[in-house]
Amino acid sequence: MNNSAGIDRERRNQYLAALREDRCFDSYVELEAPPYPQPRAKLSGLLIWPPARNWLLREARRAYCNHFAELINDLEADLCIVSDRLSLFLVPEMKGRAATMIDWCDCAALYQVREIRRLFSSFEMKSSRPRCGP
Numbered sequence: 001m002n003n004s005a006g007i008d009r010e011r012r013n014q015y016l017a018a019l020r021e022d023r024c025f026d027s028y029v030e031l032e033a034p035p036y037p038q039p040r041a042k043l044s045g046l047l048i049w050p051p052a053r054n055w056l057l058r059e060a061r062r063a064y065c066n067h068f069a070e071l072i073n074d075l076e077a078d079l080c081i082v083s084d085r086l087s088l089f090l091v092p093e094m095k096g097r098a099a100t101m102i103d104w105c106d107c108a109a110l111y112q113v114r115e116i117r118r119l120f121s122s123f124e125m126k127s128s129r130p131r132c133g134p
Helices: 009-021 038-044 050-075 085-094 108-121 123-128
Strands: 079-082 099-102
Touching: 038 050, 050 085, 079 085, 085 099
Parallel strands: 079 099
Antiparallel strands: none
């Protein structure tokens, strides 16, 4: 699990505890974001091409990836689920170490699409939708 700033950790951890009680999984690990040096972190936010961003942040990510690989080995993980697009750089590191699943259910883009559809179908968006013609 990634501990991004906008996450309600208490609510998420309650949800995960319920899933663990239901034996959906044995354990999970909470990870902090890699410690990126400020100038590189700010510049990487301007890069839209993922390989360029990966190249810029490679030094900071190397130690993070090594730590993650150690966690996989220490926990004898059978499956790694990546559910945060900011952690997608870990996927190549997991190759050959553990099965990997990318969970797009809560990605920001899908959330926005669902929200836009909800607004269009609700009165809120219909009343503010521009009209074409008389």
